[in-house]
Amino acid sequence: MSAKRLHNSLDPxxxxxxxxxxxxxxxxxxxxKEHAFREILKRYHQTVYYHAxxxxxxxxxxxxxxxxxxxxxxxxxxxxxxxxxxxxWIYRIATNEALNLLRKRKPNIDFDEAQPELADHLSEPTYxxxxxxxxxxxxxxxFLPFKQKLVFVMRYFEDLDYETxxxxxxxxxxxxxxxxxxxxxxxxxxxxxxx
Numbered sequence: 001m002s003a004k005r006l007h008n009s010l011d012p013x014x015x016x017x018x019x020x021x022x023x024x025x026x027x028x029x030x031x032x033k034e035h036a037f038r039e040i041l042k043r044y045h046q047t048v049y050y051h052a053x054x055x056x057x058x059x060x061x062x063x064x065x066x067x068x069x070x071x072x073x074x075x076x077x078x079x080x081x082x083x084x085x086x087x088x089w090i091y092r093i094a095t096n097e098a099l100n101l102l103r104k105r106k107p108n109i110d111f112d113e114a115q116p117e118l119a120d121h122l123s124e125p126t127y128x129x130x131x132x133x134x135x136x137x138x139x140x141x142x143f144l145p146f147k148q149k150l151v152f153v154m155r156y157f158e159d160l161d162y163e164t165x166x167x168x169x170x171x172x173x174x175x176x177x178x179x180x181x182x183x184x185x186x187x188x189x190x191x192x193x194x195x
Contacts, residue, residue: 015039020086027077037077041070044087047158048094054153055098057138061105068097084167091168095150140190148183155180 015026015035027036048069053062072093080089141149150169154160155176162173169176 016042021082024077024080024082024086037074040073040077040086040090044090045070048090051091051094051153051158052098054138054141054157055095055150056101057142061101062098065094065097065101068100069094072097088164088167091154095168136191137187140187143190144183144186148179148186151176151179152183152187 015023015032016039018026018039023036023039026032027040029036045066049062049066052065052069053059056062056065069090073090076093080086084092141152144152147169151165154165154168155162160168162176165171165176166173171179
């Protein structure tokens with residue numbers, strides 16, 4: 001995008017029409033930093049919240065992780081070099097913030113093991129839906145190893161393709177497909193047990 005065209009698009013009304021790359025450039029301009037950040041928040045808040053919610057289960061924890069994610073984005077977007085898509089960068093931050101929150105709450109947590117203690121949160125009244133099958137699926141997800149849970153959440157709930165997930169997790173597409181397959185098989189077993 002040319003400098004003149006970018007300058008004309010810095011009007012807060014026009015920011016919603018910018019592609020992510022131009023929005024990052026607008027953030028790096030002092031006169032449009034806050035407006036560009038608000039647009040990023042508007043575009044990605046719901047996605048970040050639900051990503052954290054699927055990983056953490058608890059509404060309060062997901063809300064904290066989402067808030068921390070956007071604080072990190074504000075602090076670090078000036079240094080964003082565009083080596084990945086903005087969406088990928090934001091997902092990576094959100095995943096790290098969810099992990100940081102889990103580590104803070106449970107310092108000795110082993111992310112390669114299942115996280116059944118998260119299943120206790122499913123009795124919270126603020127759970128996103130009371131549909132029994134949704135609750136059972138969320139509970140079953142808590143028994144998956146974290147990496148399998150992460151891959152399943154990104155593929156099933158967030159409908160990301162394997163290439164995008166590979167970029168986000170620094171994992172090969174083949175390994176992701178295998179991880180997803182194992183997660184599905186385990187979930188089938190867990191769902192039968194939870195009935």
